[in-house]
Amino acid sequence: MMLDSGHGGSDPGAVYRGRREKDDTLRLTLTVGEILQENGIEVLYTRTTDVYLSPYERAVEANQAGVDFFLSIHRNSYPTDNEVMGVESLIYDLSGLKYQMAQEINEQLETVGFVDLGVKARPNLVVLKRTRMPAVLVEAGFINSDTDNELFDSNFQDIAQAIATGVLDTLENAGVLKEPETLVEQTKYRIQVGLFRNRNNAARQQETLEDRGFPAYIDQWKQYYRVISGEYDMLDEAVAAQRRLKRAGFETLLIQ
Ligand SMILES: [Zn+2]
Known part of the structure; x- marks a missing residue:
């Protein structure tokens, strides 16, 4: 999932x-x-510092990373100060998993004390229109509402938790998130063929593997990109595949 912190x-x-x-x-x-992340979601960010990115660059970043969901976080404002308050979520159109997620996030935020102003379709917002995966933009209260700011500051952790719960509940209900138990049962043997700091280098290794007829995909792990060639349920299958890779001159590491 890619999280997008508005503006910067x-x-x-x-x-x-x-x-x-x-x-x-x-x-x-x-x-x-x-x-x-504590709940097992792999999280990427468009920005983690105070830098400028255009909305288009944010969408491209998500598309290139191939994430499954995009969540953009903003704060709202109204032409007149202290006139409107509450949370609203924006999505490309009122359908699909993104709609459920947007509703769920709003409902969770309502329990923290925000007024729920609903989910709205905004087909012209670049981060919603240009992203190829389900995308939700949350407006976490009005920045020119003293009531919302007070809530934002005094219940900050609960607000963050509410948004995360909205995401997690939606994914669990949709069967996208598996119970930790099943995850353990389904642990597979995977063959790592390279660990890179730079995504381009990982992509190059992936290409080399594919050119030579081996499966390959990139997986982000901590601050690294690792190139994985094949997943196997059985250890002996994994070891055999590892041997083929070694014969082809690749350095491999068996991981779970
Ligand atoms: Zn904004």
Whole structure:
């Protein structure tokens, strides 16, 4: 899953009495990401620091990483201060898993104390339109509502937890997330053929393997990209495949 913290760098987003949207979104996004990771979700970020990225670059990043879901976190604003408050989620159209996820996130945020302003279709938002996977943009309260800011600051951890729970519940209900037990049962033997810091180098290794007729995919592991060639249920199958790779001149490592 890719988490996208709205705005950044030269683009502060909405600003209210010195409070900048880009700071709130970054802090919240990183905390949501931590919770998701603790729950077994592989999390990537469009940004983890105060840098500018165009909406288009964010979508491209998600597409290139091949993530299954995209969640963008923002804070809302209204032309008049302290007139509107609450959370809303935006999606490309009102259908599919993204719709369920957006509704679930809103419901969870309502339990923390936000007004639920609903889920809205925004087919023209670049991060929703250009991403090839289900994408949700959450507006976590209005930055020019003192009530929402007060809630944001005093219940910060609960808000992050609510968003994460919305994501996790949706994936569990859809059967996308498996129970940890089944995951253990399904542990397979995998053959690692290279560990890289740079994704391009991993892609090159993947290509070399594929050119020579071996299966290959890239998998992110901590801050590295590892190239995996084949998954096997049985240890003897994995060892045999490992031998073929070694004969072809590849250095291999058997992992689970
Ligand atoms: Zn925004």
